[in-house]
Amino acid sequence: HYILNCDSAQCGQLDTDIKCNRNPSCDWSDTATPPCYCAADAPLDIMFMIDESNSMRLDGFEKATNYTADMIRDGVSANSNIHIGKFSKAMKWAYQFWDPQGDLQVIEDAARNTPYQKQGNTRMLTALNYTIDSYKEWEQDPNYRGYSRLFVFITDGRPYPRNPPPAESPCPLVKKLHEVVGGNVIIVGLGRKWRLRDIECLIIPDYDYDNVDPSAVYDPARVIEVPDWNAAQFDAANIDAQAFLCPDAFSLKLTEISIDNYVFTSYHSRFVEYYNDGASELDLTLNSLRFDGFMTSDVFGVGAN
Numbered sequence: 001h002y003i004l005n006c007d008s009a010q011c012g013q014l015d016t017d018i019k020c021n022r023n024p025s026c027d028w029s030d031t032a033t034p035p036c037y038c039a040a041d042a043p044l045d046i047m048f049m050i051d052e053s054n055s056m057r058l059d060g061f062e063k064a065t066n067y068t069a070d071m072i073r074d075g076v077s078a079n080s081n082i083h084i085g086k087f088s089k090a091m092k093w094a095y096q097f098w099d100p101q102g103d104l105q106v107i108e109d110a111a112r113n114t115p116y117q118k119q120g121n122t123r124m125l126t127a128l129n130y131t132i133d134s135y136k137e138w139e140q141d142p143n144y145r146g147y148s149r150l151f152v153f154i155t156d157g158r159p160y161p162r163n164p165p166p167a168e169s170p171c172p173l174v175k176k177l178h179e180v181v182g183g184n185v186i187i188v189g190l191g192r193k194w195r196l197r198d199i200e201c202l203i204i205p206d207y208d209y210d211n212v213d214p215s216a217v218y219d220p221a222r223v224i225e226v227p228d229w230n231a232a233q234f235d236a237a238n239i240d241a242q243a244f245l246c247p248d249a250f251s252l253k254l255t256e257i258s259i260d261n262y263v264f265t266s267y268h269s270r271f272v273e274y275y276n277d278g279a280s281e282l283d284l285t286l287n288s289l290r291f292d293g294f295m296t297s298d299v300f301g302v303g304a305n
Contacts, residue, residue, distance in 0.1 A: 009246045011036045012074050012239040025248045034074060038246035043079035045097065045138065045147045046245065047131050047181075048072075048111070051155040052086040053122045055193065061116040063229055064154055064190060065094070069111035070238050071152075072104055075245035081147065082107050083134055087127035089120030097138040121160035124170040124199065127153075128177050135180045149181040150244055156190040158198050171201040172209045186222045186244050188237060191229060 011026035012034045020028040020036035027039035048068050052061060072082060081101045084094040094114035095107050131151060138144055159166040170177075177185070185202050200218040201207050207216065224240045226233045 009038065009040065009248055010239050010242045011038050011246060012242055023248075025246055037073070038075050038077055038242060040077040040246050040248070041079075042247045043077045043081070043145075043147050044245070044247065045081045045135070045149045046076065046083070046152065047134065047150070048082070048084045048152045049127050049131060049154060050084065050086050051088070051122060051157060051190075052092065052116065052118060053088040053157055054118050054120060055122070055157045056116070056118070056190075058116050060156060060190065060229065061118075063234065064156075065111050065114055067188075067226075067234050067238065068152075068154065069108045070234070071241050071245060072108045072111060074238060075242035076104060077246065078102065078104055081138075081143075081145075083138075084111055084114070085127065085130055085134070086114065086117075087123055087130065088118060089123060091126060091130045092117060097134065098141050098143070101143070121168070122155065122157040123168045124155070124159045125168045125173060128170050128173040132173065132176055132180050148247070149184055151177065151181045151185045152188065152241070152244075153185065153199070153202060154188040154190065155194055155199070157194055166198070170199055171207070174201045174204075174207045175209060177202075178207065184244070186224060186241065188224045188226065188241070190226050192227050196223065 009023050009025035011020065011023065014020040014023065014026060014036040017028040017035070020026045025038060025040040025042075026036050028036050048071075050061075050064050050068060056064065068084065076082065079102070081097050082095060083097045084107070086092045086094065095110040100106070135149065159168040159170065161167065183205060187196075187199060187202055189196065196218075201209070203218045203222040204216050205219065206213075221243075224237045226237050
């Protein structure tokens with residue numbers, strides 16, 4: 001059984017085959033660029049959402065879609081399911097969850113080749129509505145497997161209109177978005193015109209627009225910036241994104257011990273122990289596990305220890 005760990009792999013920064021192969025979520029190929037790439041056993045359902053508003057312009061949009069394609073090539077498990085949306089005045093897409101999955105080259109090409117069809121303003125609330133609806137529709141697909149989810153929000157601008165309060169601020173829908181994606185969101189800010197304060201709600205844990213906690217702060221690790229739009233910054237941003245795109249998978253070993261002569265009126269005479277023998281520490285308690293009936297986390301009626 002595989003468990004996702006938040007301390008994920010950044011395969012692209014591993015520069016030798018020895019370092020790469022030492023990481024269970026990475027593989028090495030002399031013909032790949034970079035040669036160390038994601039091969040995680042723990043797939044994700046990933047939504048890439050790319051700004052297609054007027055301010056992106058053709059050059060900026062092509063840089064954003066090539067960056068998305070690079071993330072798919074270098075940082076995504078081949079078993080992941082990928083959706084690529086584009087937002088401005090209207091919602092469009094380059095690839096959807098219910099399109100054929102499994103061939104990353106096809107999805108990478110779809111990202112690189114999607115046309116720029118600018119249609120006005122930065123409609124972030126519309127983008128979140130689309131994302132939530134797409135995940136719900138994906139849940140009804142026969143190929144849906146219930147993988148963990150990740151939302152990658154790529155923008156260069158501010159929610160429309162700029163005069164406060166912006167009707168297209170994403171914040172009113174963040175609570176619902178977090179419920180859908182498990183709070184797993186990263187922001188990729190392009191250029192210098194966007195403002196984190198407009199969208200930091202996306203990466204504030206347990207954010208509630210109707211009951212804002214004034215002491216709550218955003219998670220800075222979930223912000224990736226490309227201020228000058230240059231190749232070196234995009235390369236660095238690609239590696240930073242891998243920390244979320246390529247989760248480490250830990251093998252959980254279970255050992256059942258039977259004691260024939262043990263008698264207790266309320267509990268079966270069997271015990272289960274677990275441990276992690278991976279390279280990284282895994283913070284896990286019995287209460288966080290679900291085994292669909294063959295094991296419970298109750299320990300003699302007083303909870304797990």
